[in-house]
Amino acid sequence: MSQAGQWTATVMARRDTGDYAVVTLSAGTDTSTARPGQFVSVKVAGPDSALLLRRAMWIGEATASGREGGTIEVVADLREPGGAWLAAQPQSARVDVIGPLGRPFSLPRDPTTCLLIGFETATAALVKLAEDLVSRGCRVRFLLLGQNVAYGALTARRFSSEIMDSSGRITSPRDATLSQLDDSVEVVYSAGTTEQLQPVGQILMGKGVAHQAAVETPLVCGSRTCTLCALPVRGRDGVTRMVRACTEGPVFQGDFVRWDDLGTVPGDCLGASEEIR
Amino acid sequence: MSQAGQWTATVMARRDTGDYAVVTLSAGTDTSTARPGQFVSVKVAGPDSALLLRRAMWIGEATASGREGGTIEVVADLREPGGAWLAAQPQSARVDVIGPLGRPFSLPRDPTTCLLIGFETATAALVKLAEDLVSRGCRVRFLLLGQNVAYGALTARRFSSEIMDSSGRITSPRDATLSQLDDSVEVVYSAGTTEQLQPVGQILMGKGVAHQAAVETPLVCGSRTCTLCALPVRGRDGVTRMVRACTEGPVFQGDFVRWDDLGTVPGDCLGASEEIR
């Protein structure tokens, strides 16, 4: 599973956590090579379905081998038609999966203190990350935001005693982020939808802390074909381009994302014309 | 279940016979009042399905009471998307059903010899009929046509020793029908699609044998709303009308159906204009 491919997964198990279900898929091969921040793209319905498109899912826990080769866990939102379909598949149902996809998080060369910020299901993207960071001697601190972070919280507790979750205590993602940013934090890792990450990205911009953001955007083909996942990102050359989250992301350096301009094509973007809002 | 209604059935069991599956549905109420020749209309998919329409299914065996009230059996064609969906439902799945629908077969007042001709899944429509006929002292003879008549054959063997099935021996439905028509036969009951019954209806026309035909036609609403099920039938007044199979049928007197003109609106039909093919 180290290279992206299309494979048939088998549903091994499902357990529910709030509005989400954790679904274990067996891959038939070694899945431990999937890197933190990568995702799979799941065909969420059969031939008679009115749902045409695949759904992206963060890779949570991944094991090297189980009863049927390696397994991965994904966290499916039961309130969405795609997630509900996946969760409803009985044990040993077969599911068409493409992955692992996308550029993963990069890890710091030297041990340091990292703040991991996760929203809702996207906390799943932090699970392998925390494991890898801790195994490199990093200290990890967690900020878990949203109603349904139980899956991420489980990992958090394994790797960190510094966990803040949002059960009622937090006024805004912005304030919560600020409250966790003391001098020891050198790297922030975040994961969530573009809307969720916007205030986090904005507050961190120019703060001198490295920020890597794993973004959920509308994502259709997962293979650089459709350009439907594009968001405005500044390049090292200073030029803003509409960049595909599925292949150049989903992990971006936070300081390069045009957080204020998400959902638009900024006027100074390469190829933008004035007519575009 | 004696009056048409909309109810939620529970899938009790499935057993396969060739390209068909026999599905047992529990109705929660007494189902023994369903009459031979009636059918149910089954919603064959969930909210995310691309299949919008209900599927009609003949009522096969119907029991007065089982573990969860009465049950009915339907025979679902696995090669069709609707039948395949129904058959794929796991035990205790819930299915939306409307029925029993349609005008049933009428039974002869006096004991007589009856020929029952069934095609494919439509043989299911003959199951309760045979039982009722035999209990009234009639003699029943079976002609089972098609690849998959196992369900009907089971019943046939219970009620008759005169069974002819089509496994390779029969040249045409027309010849087969003729071969079974000796002087003792006073009533013919047939069940099948309009295409299947056409040669049977044509050959019996004017032969002086009573013929009741239960026809499968495209059938959408099942409730006289959409007129999509209409076929040309001559009335007692001699006037041909486009008549709705779902409510004025599915059982018709064979001599009144315009067998030669199926699929058309005959020029002498009430309301036909010359422009209509």
Added chain:
Amino acid sequence: MTEDVVLAGQRFANRVFAAAGCAGTGRELPAQANLAGLGAVITRSITPEARAGLAAPRIAETPSGLINALGLPGPGIEGFLADELPWLVDHGAAVIVSIAAEQAADYARLAQRLRQVEGVIAVEINLSNPVTESGRLPAAMDAGLAGGIVHAVRRNTAAGTPVFAKLSGDTTDIVSVARACVGAGADGVSLINAVRGMGIDAATGKPALGAWTGGLSGPAIKPIALRAVWEVHAALPDLPIIASGGVRTGTDAAEMMMAGASAVSVGTALLSDPTAGIRVREELAGIAARREGGLQGLLGCAHQEVTA
């Protein structure tokens, strides 16, 4: 929250109607369908004379849709008035009569015949029927033809009875057709009729419908209906719109209202679920109750967000 609404001077108990041809003439529906609980029942299109309809097959299923070519079967206006309308009225339905003919003069005669008939609260003009004036193009495809028919119907309809023109979503420019209808006296528009489509049966190599081509309806066309409602509401914001095209849930109905519809009608969904109309009405009321501004607040709100 009140569910009732006044459209073009006529009061309706609520905003969810049965679309033309999809509740039949009503009598066929099981009791659960509860016609009296709908804002209105739009009849199938009534023609001058009785019609047998087109050859079979009249229908085929398509992905999330349905194509049909019925050919407007029915008893004709006299049969309808004698038999079907009284039954609908007796059962408490608020009846909008849909009319269809092959030339403007016949539309006018139908309207004339409906004048003063007890229980007809509005007239809907089905403009998707081919008309002889055009070489058999549906009038809804041509602003001039459509306007001419609307004019003829409006002139022959009682002043207090609103006239709705039912348009097509697959015309090049629906706004210009809508403008022509309003100019000719239409009090509102119904958007959209089934979209021209076709099926081929690959097994036989023949067209799936006896009439070859037919109308595509159901959830498949909802995006087309939303676009039509959006465009017409943007151009003519005060015009009452009755939206149809794939409405199956209260959410679908809310989307139509947000795009600019004053009322919605449920068509294809009624064929597989006779209670769909009542369910949509309840779900829509629930959605409106959870937002500020109630049902009226939904109307066209997607435009406000965009222009703000």
Added chain:
Amino acid sequence: MTEDVVLAGQRFANRVFAAAGCAGTGRELPAQANLAGLGAVITRSITPEARAGLAAPRIAETPSGLINALGLPGPGIEGFLADELPWLVDHGAAVIVSIAAEQAADYARLAQRLRQVEGVIAVEINLSNPVTESGRLPAAMDAGLAGGIVHAVRRNTAAGTPVFAKLSGDTTDIVSVARACVGAGADGVSLINAVRGMGIDAATGKPALGAWTGGLSGPAIKPIALRAVWEVHAALPDLPIIASGGVRTGTDAAEMMMAGASAVSVGTALLSDPTAGIRVREELAGIAARREGGLQGLLGCAHQEVTA
């Protein structure tokens, strides 16, 4: 059975193509997609200058369909020729270049630039882009505009390179637009582009797409595409038609051919399954092999049955 076919003088290895914009420029696809195994790859529409595209969201799912409003993002013709085309050619793809612009003169310039470029076996004119001449109506909606652009492109394209005009299924009269294109020199037509549609997000009360309206594609529109193919083939039986609109299986492809298409292109299906093109090709060949007359025998056969 041979799968190859000559359309407008150009030989294609088989009749199943990748539709414009749905195989990207090719390089993005996993190896399984096997571009060289398709009859042709139609590129996304190439514009005179680089374009960033429209604001997000650019897509929404609909029942059995997809609405998108991308705004033709891409590197522009020079970037395409420098970078993307060579890659496609290297990987064995037979490339049809789709072009789009806002006025006839720019279409002409694009055609001129493609002249003599190695590896371009045909040009497809995307006429669904709004053009400035019309007050921003897509040219495909107007026979005159469409003909003007086709004429400009044909004049500037090498004689041996066929030009296909890509039309819309939601225009009032597609046959008259097709006739105008043929009159202006089109060697064939591609039917149909995505249908104008819209989504509303009921949760937010806003349009689902950043650009408000967009193109509806996928199985939902297959009946509309079949109708368009049927009508154009009936009117212009010798005109090569490349059909697209909801093709997902070999059966869908066979239906398109029966209605009158010479080739089919697979669009939306490629987005969720990059191997869909090859699978459709194999399934179509299988269907043809089980019938007399092979693939060519499928072409327009539904008309023969009807007129016989």
